[in-house]
């Protein structure tokens with residue numbers, strides 16, 4: 428990461444389930460970086476339940492549903508990513524339920540760069556849309572242990588989440604920067620601050 432960059436630097440933040448993407452995103456957000464969390468966007472869009480889901484299908488089409496007729500978050504995330512190439516287009520197709528929140532986030536994006544949080548980047552083929560790819564990695568047992576601290580996630584559910592993700596090797600291969608999140612939160616924050624500084628230097 429050495430060449431100077433003009434304009435917002437578009438960064439993809441990827442990594443396995445429970446690797447610490449949100450923790451990294453939170454730390455970056457604390458230092459003023461705009462974080463566009465595609466998973467949260469996908470979740471928020473259906474918060475009002477069935478009515479929300481109908482509206483999402485009206486906007487994004489049937490391909491955002493799985494075989495059971497439920498929201499397929501990965502598919503919705505793909506649609507959001509597809510449209511992120513052009514913010515105007517994104518605003519035009521996103522459902523009003525999430526527009527207020529998204530707009531306030533984009534309004535803060537006047538700074539040097541924005542971050543998208545994309546668990547399935549390596550498999551989705553969206554890597555080329557970003558200027559930099561950061562992957563957050565942690566050993567599988569640690570990820571399972573951390574995921575189990577979430578409400579309603581038992582060991583079997585944590586195993587399923589971790590199994591659903593593709594190869595760490597693939598993510599490492601496409602990444603410009605790797606954060607190995609195998610220590611405590613203080614150690615993670617030190618690594619994120621180093622990354623933050625490197626990104627800011629690039630945008631000078």
Ligand SMILES: Nc1ncnc2c1ncn2[C@@H]1O[C@H](COP(=O)(O)OP(=O)(O)OP(=O)(O)O)[C@@H](O)[C@H]1O
Nearest residue numbers: 443444445446447448449450546573610611612615
């Ligand atoms: N270094 C760390 N030390 C202790 N706990 C951590 C560390 N990193 C992350 N965690 C915790 O582990 C859990 C999973 O981390 P996080 O939610 O950031 O992962 P994620 O990659 O965003 O997960 P998902 O793939 O499900 O979106 C969270 O409760 C988080 O606070």
